[in-house]
Amino acid sequence: MNLTTLNQSVIPYETPYKPRVLMSAKVYTDILTLVHNFQSEIGWQGYVRKQNQNTYVIEEILVYPQRVTGTTVEDDHEKFAAWIGQIPIDNLNRIRLYGHSHVNMSVYPSGTDLQQFETYKSQTDDFYIMMIVNKRNEFRIDIYDKTTDKHYVGCEYLISYDENKALLAEARRLVERKTFPRPTFPASFHQWEEPDDLELFESNPHSYTLAVDETAKAYKRAGYFFKKGLK
Numbered sequence: 001m002n003l004t005t006l007n008q009s010v011i012p013y014e015t016p017y018k019p020r021v022l023m024s025a026k027v028y029t030d031i032l033t034l035v036h037n038f039q040s041e042i043g044w045q046g047y048v049r050k051q052n053q054n055t056y057v058i059e060e061i062l063v064y065p066q067r068v069t070g071t072t073v074e075d076d077h078e079k080f081a082a083w084i085g086q087i088p089i090d091n092l093n094r095i096r097l098y099g100h101s102h103v104n105m106s107v108y109p110s111g112t113d114l115q116q117f118e119t120y121k122s123q124t125d126d127f128y129i130m131m132i133v134n135k136r137n138e139f140r141i142d143i144y145d146k147t148t149d150k151h152y153v154g155c156e157y158l159i160s161y162d163e164n165k166a167l168l169a170e171a172r173r174l175v176e177r178k179t180f181p182r183p184t185f186p187a188s189f190h191q192w193e194e195p196d197d198l199e200l201f202e203s204n205p206h207s208y209t210l211a212v213d214e215t216a217k218a219y220k221r222a223g224y225f226f227k228k229g230l231k
């Protein structure tokens with residue numbers, strides 16, 4: 001790998017319209033389930049769908065045969081070949097994510113990680129995502145877009161989840177609303193908008209409402225999105 005070449009194609013964090021990743025709460029907890037239940041590194045692959053110019057939806061993650069140590073993951077070639085052989089070709093074409101755990105270490109990619117990502121980048125027709133997670137629930141997500149040949153570093157992620165309808169109904173029944181004069185916010189508070197609205201999951205339109213999506217974004221903006229509560 002030529003590091004200079006790699007660095008030139010890296011887009012700094014502040015670039016507007018940077019792509020991002022969207023995943024369901026199930027995919028998110030699947031990832032943390034692996035990370036928190038292994039004292040070694042562990043790797044996974046994922047089915048990804050490009051939803052629009054800057055949103056990539058991780059639909060499912062897959063564990064594959066591998067040999068792991070505290071600090072490395074490598075394919076078990078024989079078993080891996082058998083495993084990959086039983087995945088239908090249409091599904092193979094949906095694999096656009098390689099993720100792994102850094103256990104308790106920083107999620108900063110190692111030289112080996114970057115080299116491996118270079119290999120995936122060279123093999124893909126459209127895009128590829130690298131994800132590194134640790135036991136502090138920190139995520140490092142890099143997205144490579146082949147159409148523009150850009151490697152986006154440290155992309156943000158959003159999580160969609162189903163509302164608990166029963167809890168909500170109970171809350172609506174029990175929570176009484178007192179009315180006060182409406183507080184006034186600066187005009188900019190209301191006008192602030194994301195450059196490109198997230199669309200709903202097409203595969204299951206009834207599970208995701210715009211309200212949920214707005215809530216998710218509000219949590220994310222507030223900076224405490226899903227960081228607590230899961231260990």
Ligand SMILES: [Zn+2]
Binds near residue numbers: 101102109113
């Ligand atoms: Zn690594």
